[in-house]
Amino acid sequence: MKHLRSIGPAAVMAIAVAATLGAVAGPASAATSQSADHHGDGRTVFVQTDNTAGNQVVAYDRARNGSLTQAGTYSTGGLGGILAGSVVDHLASQGSLTYDRQHSTLYAVNAGSNTIAVFSVRGDHLRLRQVIGSGGTFPVSVAVHGDLVYVLNAENGGSVQGYRSFFGRLFRVPRSHRALGLDPTATPQFTHTPGQVAFSPDGSQLIVTTKANGNDIDVFGVHFNGRLSAAPVVNSEPGTVPFGITFDRAGHLAIAEAGPNALATFALSPDGTVTLLDAAGNGQAATCWVAPARGLLFASNAGSPSVSGYSSSFSGQLTLAGSTTTDPGTVDATASGRFLYVQTGGKGIVDEFAIGAGGSLTEIGSVTVPGAVGGEGITAA
Numbered sequence: 001m002k003h004l005r006s007i008g009p010a011a012v013m014a015i016a017v018a019a020t021l022g023a024v025a026g027p028a029s030a031a032t033s034q035s036a037d038h039h040g041d042g043r044t045v046f047v048q049t050d051n052t053a054g055n056q057v058v059a060y061d062r063a064r065n066g067s068l069t070q071a072g073t074y075s076t077g078g079l080g081g082i083l084a085g086s087v088v089d090h091l092a093s094q095g096s097l098t099y100d101r102q103h104s105t106l107y108a109v110n111a112g113s114n115t116i117a118v119f120s121v122r123g124d125h126l127r128l129r130q131v132i133g134s135g136g137t138f139p140v141s142v143a144v145h146g147d148l149v150y151v152l153n154a155e156n157g158g159s160v161q162g163y164r165s166f167f168g169r170l171f172r173v174p175r176s177h178r179a180l181g182l183d184p185t186a187t188p189q190f191t192h193t194p195g196q197v198a199f200s201p202d203g204s205q206l207i208v209t210t211k212a213n214g215n216d217i218d219v220f221g222v223h224f225n226g227r228l229s230a231a232p233v234v235n236s237e238p239g240t241v242p243f244g245i246t247f248d249r250a251g252h253l254a255i256a257e258a259g260p261n262a263l264a265t266f267a268l269s270p271d272g273t274v275t276l277l278d279a280a281g282n283g284q285a286a287t288c289w290v291a292p293a294r295g296l297l298f299a300s301n302a303g304s305p306s307v308s309g310y311s312s313s314f315s316g317q318l319t320l321a322g323s324t325t326t327d328p329g330t331v332d333a334t335a336s337g338r339f340l341y342v343q344t345g346g347k348g349i350v351d352e353f354a355i356g357a358g359g360s361l362t363e364i365g366s367v368t369v370p371g372a373v374g375g376e377g378i379t380a381a
Contacts, residue, residue, distance in 0.1 A: 078110025088329025
């Protein structure tokens, strides 16, 4: 399962086909719920609908047994969007709904309106504080470190835009916009737009994945004034389609790779270069997202549909714990306490799982999110 760096020329099309198959696959369960990790140990889960008729964030309360109960629905003041060719993952990104625990602030992308919604968070209640332009076209991902916020825009070759957070509002950092220079005509669009923006744990670097439009991991340096280096260090990973980003408990960069359907760990150097530590396949289809939970990493496979658990050692070596079936169109996921919540775009469902020893998952139930078919964006507060 290790060091899977080679992929055939039909890989990108296979991803699209796999995602389509995932959309029509049978569900894991028809059950519907009745009434610390990376995201903390709060008891609220937020889900974004990405609805093109009006984007919304739906708040859910987590019961002690892990089941979710809808607590409220909040308009983002903008529209969802759909990338051409997407089936179950209309934004084809990770981090489109991001919670800033330090400032009790929630950021949601309005991809169809080219704006970012800024909410203040109090328990399961949201208050829309601001809707601000994203600095580009089709925002898909938001990263936060301290009071610095960067937004990733997917279209027109991709770009990132920086902001400072001040008393619950965003203010643009002057001269912080950076174009990624990707091919804006490459198709299919959903596999040829950037996947995520993320800060390194110490905030000194900003990382962007380009998916099949370059197969690169781009790393910008972050200056003290919040601006970025003029250009990123471009780390080429041919054929891997790098997508979702997170970090393991030892601080290694972890990337979900849709080409070989694998999770890979890297050492991230101060100069912006990355060095492969390990890569482990899972035998699933369209591995695109990755979420940390209880010291483990869980990768979502849109085309299977399933979620695969991994452990990562302090040297970055990966061990596959196994894969668990989900509802159709597995996309993003988040952890709350000892539970994992997996967003599935085929029918707009969030599947609920209890995390056991060694990364085993026990199904609890599921909730159907109103108006969220194809939607992406989930986080816990």
